[in-house]
Amino acid sequence: MEETELKMLKELTDANGIAGNEGQVRDVFVKYAKNNADSISYDGLGSVIAKSIGDKNGPKVLFAGHLDEVGFMVTKITKEGFIKFQTIGGWWAQVMLAQQVEITTAKDKVIHGVIGCKPPHVLTVEVRNKAYDIQDMFIDIGATSKEEATEWGIKPGDMVTPYTEFKRLNGSKFMLAKAWDNRIGTAVTLKVLENLKAEGHPNKAFAVGNVQEEVGLRGAKTATHLVDPDIAFALDTGTAGDTPGMTEKEADSKLGKGPQIIIYDASMVTHKGLRDFVINVAEELDIPFQYTVIAGGGTDAGSQHVSKNGIPAIAITVATRYLHSHTSVIHEDDYLNTVKLVTEVIKRLDTKTVGKIKYNS
Numbered sequence: 001m002e003e004t005e006l007k008m009l010k011e012l013t014d015a016n017g018i019a020g021n022e023g024q025v026r027d028v029f030v031k032y033a034k035n036n037a038d039s040i041s042y043d044g045l046g047s048v049i050a051k052s053i054g055d056k057n058g059p060k061v062l063f064a065g066h067l068d069e070v071g072f073m074v075t076k077i078t079k080e081g082f083i084k085f086q087t088i089g090g091w092w093a094q095v096m097l098a099q100q101v102e103i104t105t106a107k108d109k110v111i112h113g114v115i116g117c118k119p120p121h122v123l124t125v126e127v128r129n130k131a132y133d134i135q136d137m138f139i140d141i142g143a144t145s146k147e148e149a150t151e152w153g154i155k156p157g158d159m160v161t162p163y164t165e166f167k168r169l170n171g172s173k174f175m176l177a178k179a180w181d182n183r184i185g186t187a188v189t190l191k192v193l194e195n196l197k198a199e200g201h202p203n204k205a206f207a208v209g210n211v212q213e214e215v216g217l218r219g220a221k222t223a224t225h226l227v228d229p230d231i232a233f234a235l236d237t238g239t240a241g242d243t244p245g246m247t248e249k250e251a252d253s254k255l256g257k258g259p260q261i262i263i264y265d266a267s268m269v270t271h272k273g274l275r276d277f278v279i280n281v282a283e284e285l286d287i288p289f290q291y292t293v294i295a296g297g298g299t300d301a302g303s304q305h306v307s308k309n310g311i312p313a314i315a316i317t318v319a320t321r322y323l324h325s326h327t328s329v330i331h332e333d334d335y336l337n338t339v340k341l342v343t344e345v346i347k348r349l350d351t352k353t354v355g356k357i358k359y360n361s
Contacts, residue, residue, distance in 0.1 A: 001332055008032055009166070009187055013177035016104055016161040018071035018088045019212040022046060025067040025186070029209040032190045036197040037207070047223035048209045050193055054201035059354040061346055062206040062229035063192060064220065065185030065236065066213030066300055069178070070324050072139075072160035074103060077150065081143030083113065085160055089214030093131040095325040100163040101139060105153035112163065113141040162326035173256065173332040180328040182213065184318045185235035188338050195343040202350035210300050217267065220300035224307040230354050231274065231312055233342065234301035237330075238262065238292050238317035253319040255331035258288030259338040262315040265294035267302025271312035273360030277353075278314060278345055287341045292317065312358055316342060 008028075017025035026048050030040060037050035048067075070089030077083060083103065096115050103111040117137050120128050139160065143149040164178035177183075186209055193207035206227045211219035213236075224232060238260040241251030253260050261278060263270050282289045305313035318338055321329040349357075 001336065005187075005191065008190065009175070009177070009183070012183035012187055013166050013179050016071075016102060016159060017068055018073065018159050018161060019068040019215040020088075021159045022067040022211045025183070026209060029067065029186060029190065033193055033207060036194045043219070043222040043226045045219050045222050046211045047219040049223060049227060050207040052193060052196055052201070052205045052207070054196065054203055054205060055350070056204065057351070058203035059230040059349060059351055060204045060206065060227060061231045061349050062208055062224060062227050062304070063189055063233040063235060063342060063346065064208035064210050064223065064300055064304075065187070065189040066182045066210040066219065067186060068212055068214050069161065069181065069183070070214050071162065072101070074154060074156050074158040074160060076156060077146045077154060078138070079146050081141070081145045081149045083139035083141060083149070083154065085137075085139060087134060090324050091134065092324065093134050095322075096134065096137065097132060099326045101160050102163050103139070103141070103154055104159045104161070106155065106158065107153055109153050111141050111152055111154060113139040116140045164327045169329065174329055175332060176327060176329050178326060178328070180318075180320050180330050181237040181323050184237060184320070184330055184335060188235045188318070188335065188342060191339045192342045192346065195339070196346060199343070199347065201347050203346070205346060213300055217298065217300050217303040220303035221307065224304045224311065228308055229311060231349060231357065232301065232304035234299040234304060234313065234315040235338070235342065236299045236315055236317045237320040237323060238294060239323060240319040240321045243321060253290045253292055255319050255321065255329070256333050257290055257319070259334060259341055260290045260292035260317040260319055262292050262294060262299065262301070262317060265298045265302070265315065266296055267298025268305050268313065270301075270314050271305065273357040274312040274314045276360070277357050278316070278341070281345050281348065282341055285340070285344055287337050287344075289337075289341065290319070
């Protein structure tokens with residue numbers, strides 16, 4: 001991978017952005033999109049849309065990652081200076097305790113803290129042997145009073161995000177960071193836009209950074225409605241099944257084995273014509289891929305496909321370990337092959353091909 005791409009990945013994952021507070025990530029998106037787009041616009045919720053005109057008479061093709069990550073929001077400061085919070089997006093209590101976080105104030109000051117709770121030494125056996133209630137957790141920022149925390153600029157509504165250092169794992173192709181869900185999908189979107197600019201495409205392409213996916217696929221509704229595409233792609237993360245204890249029934253994708261092509265999830269049944277077209281391109285070019293079913297979750301394609309009068313849509317995802325936690329892991333080859341596949345698919349989406357896809361369902 002080129003150093004410029006690694007730099008982009010680091011900037012995307014280092015940026016903090018929960019649902020409804022995606023400004024830092026949106027700025028990184030615009031930084032890397034502006035030189036490869038004919039125009040940049042926004043929907044009313046804050047999703048960003050970079051338009052690239054290959055053929056002004058061609059079909060409209062939308063491909064999108066979501067900007068937001070799972071995190072928290074400050075709800076209260078106790079009189080002792082501890083921070084109470086609300087989860088933003090899906091969290092599992094077991095992965096939260098003793099993890100470091102950053103609170104971003106209204107003036108963009110960053111306050112470091114750690115998620116705490118009562119020590120196990122004082123808990124009853126019954127409480128100690130089950131998941132700790134998130135409502136009983138707090139963030140320790142080293143303040144000694146509510147007044148001191150307030151003087152530092154903290155107030156209810158402030159964004160709280162995980163704190164993790166971006167790095168390769170011991171020189172391997174495995175990369176560790178916070179917020180791969182879904183900064184890797186955002187990175188794919190930006191790199192595909194760059195490729196289309198350099199290589200040409202027979203359509204009007206819209207590279208989109210959606211907001212508020214983690215709280216109900218919301219930005220995808222508004223951005224897709226605004227663009228009104230003929231074809232839509234959601235570029236996201238998917239569950240890896242290659243860690244100890246996982247069974248094929250739970251998840252069978254493996255890191256390094258190629259992008260996941262979602263054939264079914266809880267938010268949609270993938271459009272048959274578009275699914276078959278994507279698979280045919282992958283097989284034609286010997287791009288490795290994995291069929292994936294997500295019975296208990298969805299992607300922005302769930303909102304895309306029911307926009308306007310109905311839009312053929314598909315989710316193409318990067319297998320990720322430890323989703324919805326402070327630290328997640330992806331494989332470099334999966335990112336590169338996802339970029340290659342999506343680029344080649346969009347380069348083939350001319351008016352005639354899109355017409356065939358739309359009515360093959």
